[in-house]
Amino acid sequence: MTKDKIDTRRSFLRGGALLAAPIAAAAVPVTALADDELKTRVKRLEDEAAIRELHRSWLRQVNAGERGALLQEAVRAINADHAGAPDKIEFGADGRTARGHFDCAVELDIPLATECTLAQMAHAQGHGSIRRTERRVLRVDYENAGGIWKIAGVALRTL
């Protein structure tokens, strides 16, 4: 039984399934991998895992209402669009910048301008905004400073 487990883990690594293994890949000691190409790949996977964790953490903040200055005020929540394209993270040539593309469903809460009587009444009854969900592409720029990935910019684009 023990042998089977070890074999399974090795075949998993050899088969390139690391792409699907997020942060666990960081536990693999890089020094054990002699091949430069493999080192690069592992580094990339570590970076990608770090970016994904950063993205998840940021989404939690957004959905908890801690939007900060990175998003327009109208955004109330961002959820994965499971019917959309797979998430994509592209790295810059120097490996210190990256850009993520995430199809998502964005909950918007757009204040009604008080330009007309109806909008004024809506504000008066506490419903002065229109809430709706739209499919968007979230484009996030990342940069690595001192080995730590940070968000450099966020943009929401219509599909």
Add this chain to the structure above:
Amino acid sequence: MVGTPYPKKPMHRIAYAQLTKEQIAAKLHPVAERGPTSASTFATDFAGESLRIVTDDGPELTYKFASSTRLSVAENGGKATHAGFGALETDNICLFSHMIPGTQRGYTVVVDRRSKLATVIEVWFSGYEDNREVQRQIYFGHVDSGGDVPKKRHDYTDRLEGRGYHWRQDTGMETLEYYPSAGYSHFVELSRTGGELGFSAPSDYVLLDNDFCLYTRTECEFSGTFTAYVIDMNRTQQMGVRLGFDDGDDLHYYLFRGHGDIVGQIAHFEKFGDDSGNPIPGPNGKDGKPVKGGRRVYRPIKTMEKLSREQVAQIVKQHSTAFPPSTTTGGAAGMGSVNALPASDFLAGKAFTLRYDHGPAMEYKVDSADELNWRTDGEGAWTKARYQAYEVAPGLLLFGHLLEGAPNHDGHIIAADFHQGLVTCYNGFLNTSYFANEAGARTLFGVLEMDGIQPPMYRRHARTTEMLGRCITYSYAPGLTSMHLYSTPNTVSWIIFTPDGHGGMEWSGPGDFVKIRDGIYFMNWREEACNGTLGTVLLNLNIMHDAGIGYHCGARGGLNMSRIGAVVRHAGKFEVDRYFQIRT
């Protein structure tokens, strides 16, 4: 000589006196001692009874009834106070009302003797910046008779939403009352004011059981009078209380009975199964709890921008805009135009005259889809103006433009039928009697003269009551829908919705209704003492869409003419025509 039924001023024009607390106390004291009056006989079986009512988040009230008009009440186990009261009963439901002498407070209590459930309405004066406006707080609870505490409670409901009644009280007061919202209502005083205009007020709707509902309204922005009554929905009867100062500052406090007729039931738009009420709950205080008596009230008379003639003249000179360019190309100038019909170039290149009966002959030479030239009565120089037109039905155009240089800053909004040679114009103007930036409107009927069109000699568009009682929803943009209720032949009331589809706030103004073609109506409403806008719609019920033009003057936007438009639904019709017939 028999007088007419009409008041000198409608409610929204009356400058109700700002009563001081002392003035209110002086008038209230003898009334509180005496109790309410009633044209109907008070219930007599209270005499000698005791009653203890426990409310969930409110007072415990211990009553002892000495007679059918005298009681003592102890609040929260405190010292008992003696007061006059009156009670009315229907089946298992009884309603009694009293003030507390020496205070400006009182209670109206509704008790279901069968279920032992109670609803307590605490009312008081001097709780708002306008002291005369009656404040209210509703508590739900039960009668404590020593047994088990019932688990159920009366509760707010939307089950009356969409209902309309004609009521005739034992006082002789006759009203039409519409409940198109779960948080507001609309009332037309047929006997006291001739039913010319209807008015809107914040309201509560409480379900007592499947047979009885409790309704309240407070005439905020007007006299501040409070009305509450129980509706026996099977027999179409009411019993209730009215408390407040009238426009002569006389205090009214009486119980009444009434009987009525259901005049209709329109649709309402919550999800099926959602019978909840109180859709626009009041604000919370700093402690996060609801403010006692707090309610969200639309106060347009208070908040309206009020400008002088001089200010209006200056604003118009500095900033007059008709149809910003983005709207001509189909863009959205505002939320009101997202669902609007596209602008039409039907008029481009045409020259014609609109000859109004008892009005001007307006000559037009139209250069393009958004620019025309006009002059009046065949004289003077042509004036260039920006316009926009919408083809609401084949050959039927709605278009509008400002009349630059007109002393009252006029705008013409026109329904022109090129298949019939007929035209109706809502001539908007400023410098009206109360506030210079409040739009007035004249309705002009006439004919369209153009090469190839032979207009009729005698036939004209005509005012109609075909829209009377109808309710039409207008969806201007996602999330921005209102409903019009045409409550009298001269009133347009509008209701906005909450996000979950409850009818919410409501207001109203005078309006006009002209039939243009079968199923097509040209209507206006004036937001008098409420933003001052003149709104117009040419409504085509054949395609369930309208085109509209708003005419407005304000310090921020200047004099403005803009496009509005919506996809519409027919929510239903109240059958009220018979209440507006003039009989000998």
